[in-house]
Structures are given as C-alpha cells and as structure tokens.
Amino acid sequence: QEQRIDTLQLASVGNTPLMKFLHPEIVTVDPGYAEAGRQAACQLIAQVTGRSEPQQIIIPATLS
Structure with a gap:
C-alpha cells in the first residue's frame, strides 16, 4: 500500500483458515495432505489384515 x-497476487501451498483474513488475498493450493494421510492409513490397515492389495489412489489438489 x-x-x-x-494489483499484487500471492500464492501459497497449504491452506489454513487464517489465510482468508490476510490482505492482499492469497491464492492457496491445498495438496490434500489430510486426505492422503487418511487414505494411506486405511490402505495400510487393509493390507496388514489381508483384506486388500496395494492400490494407487489419486488425491486431487484444490485451488482456493
């Protein structure tokens, strides 16, 4: 200021609720770390218990 x-645009990887309060507004990319962790844990449990074979799961990133 x-x-x-x-005009100024900033971008960041990772999205937290605090980002919406910043000025200027920051464009964020959420790579889906939380969902990837959940999916990995479920897949690990399924493999350890013999209920599943390894599989590829793609977690889409979101832009906000």
Missing part, C-alpha cells in the same frame, strides 16, 4: 501497488 505504501508503494502504491494496486
């Missing part, structure tokens, strides 16, 4: 820059 002091430099009189009217």
Whole structure:
C-alpha cells in the first residue's frame, strides 16, 4: 500500500483458515495432505489384515 501497488497476487501451498483474513488475498493450493494421510492409513490397515492389495489412489489438489 505504501508503494502504491494496486494489483499484487500471492500464492501459497497449504491452506489454513487464517489465510482468508490476510490482505492482499492469497491464492492457496491445498495438496490434500489430510486426505492422503487418511487414505494411506486405511490402505495400510487393509493390507496388514489381508483384506486388500496395494492400490494407487489419486488425491486431487484444490485451488482456493
């Protein structure tokens, strides 16, 4: 604001609720770490108990 820059865009990897309060607004990419962790844990449990073979699961990233 002091430099009189009217348009500035910032981007970040990771999305936290605090991001929406920042100025200027920050575009964030959420790579889906939480969902990837849940899926990995479920797959690990299924493999250890013999209920499943390894499988590839794709977690889409989201832009906000």
